[in-house]
Amino acid sequence: MRMTVVIRMTLLASACLLMAACSSNFMVYKQGRHFYVTSTGQELKAVLCDSGDLKRILGESKLNLPLQNKLDESICGTGKVRERVLAVLEEMSREERSNLKVSFQAHGYDINHVANC
């Protein structure tokens, strides 16, 4: 009984820690506007997904293909979950994040830039 309570508390604490690691947001900025990449709205979908921009950015990012697919699926796929997008970005190495950032910039985007408001 006591064991079960301790295990439950352990699992709860672990879940809280994992959730805390993801409580922020990822934005991209283009032509004076910023967009939340984690958004499930139509605007972000039109700018990044339907335009083909994300595919081009990933294709020229030097990231390995499985990671490109993972990013594409988490950002433009159906059943998008904010935490999943951020988790994929956090799992990436420093070099991979740098490559992704540079590729966004090469395509006219800046990352995590807040539009002047």
Next chain:
Amino acid sequence: MNTSPSELYGKKHASRQSLTIRLLPSILVVLLSLAPANVHAVRTGAPAPDFTLADLQGGKSGLRSFHGKVVVLNFWSTTCAPCIKEIPSLNRLYNEMKGDGLVVLGIALDASEKPVREAASSLNIRYPLLIDASKEVYFDIYALFGQPVSLIIDRAGIVQDKIFGEVDWNSSQIRMKLKSYLKGR
């Protein structure tokens, strides 16, 4: 006194269960330190990765040089309204606690120094300002998102808090927290 096999089994079982319960916190610590092994982002409870950035005086400043102090890393930019809004309270906090060992490093994410210099002057910012124009520290190394975002690093160089969004740095909650870290020599 003879002990029956069933009593012996019961004692052994209870002892094993008690040992497991006592070891569980240690197991949890090991698991938590292993679980995020594939997470290459700054996280609370882990050492803050070192970095060196240019300051507004033409020099360079590294996190390692502040080891032994309590450090607040405040990532901000001049185009971010909530970032600007929290600066006066951060400034006040720094002025009051720097003598106790508090270091505040404002890390500006602006693409150029000019607006940062103007903001530093108009807001009378007293703490050191560093420039991370390429977002190398903010994004590549620390994997942070959104602005403002602040990290509180204790005297041992461990990230204690990751705070997203605007903060009232003069709130009693923040002050108590920082005082406890400052006492933890």
